[in-house]
Amino acid sequence: MPQINQLAENWYFASQLFWLALIFGAVFVVIGLGMYPKIEATVDARDRKVADDLAAAKAAHAAADHLEDQYRQQNDAARAAAQKAVQDAKDKAARDAEKRLAKIDAELGGKMAAAEADVAAARKSAMAEIESVAAEAAGDLVAKLSGVTVAATDAKAAVKAVLHG
DSSP states (O other): OHHHHHHHHOTHHHHHHHHHHHHHHHHHIIIIIIIHHHHHHHHHHHHHHHHHHHHHHHHHHHHHHHHHHHHHHHHHHHHHHHHHHHHHHHHHHHHHHHHHHHHHHHHHHHHHHHHHHHHHHHHHHHHHHHHHHHHHHHHHHHHHHHOOOOOHHHHHHHHHHHHHO
């Protein structure tokens, strides 16, 4: 091939290879020995930072879970204490109500007994009054109908016998 033959015949081809090798070596030294360690250090630092941040996030998550558990336990304990306090208040109110009802019941029982005694006394008085009025009316009736006068004690005895017997 003429193109390849031309390269072998020209003397400047060797100098181009020399400069290629020299430039490639210089680029390798600058990039490989100068820039690559810095880039690698930056990447390593970033990886360490990410790993540290992940570890801190996991620790914070674990701490948050622990705090949530504590909160729930405290909340449950407070709820149980509140329910116990409510139940104790209900029990105390029920006992107080029972005491008040018993006291009122005793007062009403006393008032009822007094009222029954008053009613019995009024009934007895009314019955005695009815007997005397009935005896008087029976005596007047017998006197008007038959013209015979009946003694008050006989009229009372007859009315008593009819009313009670």
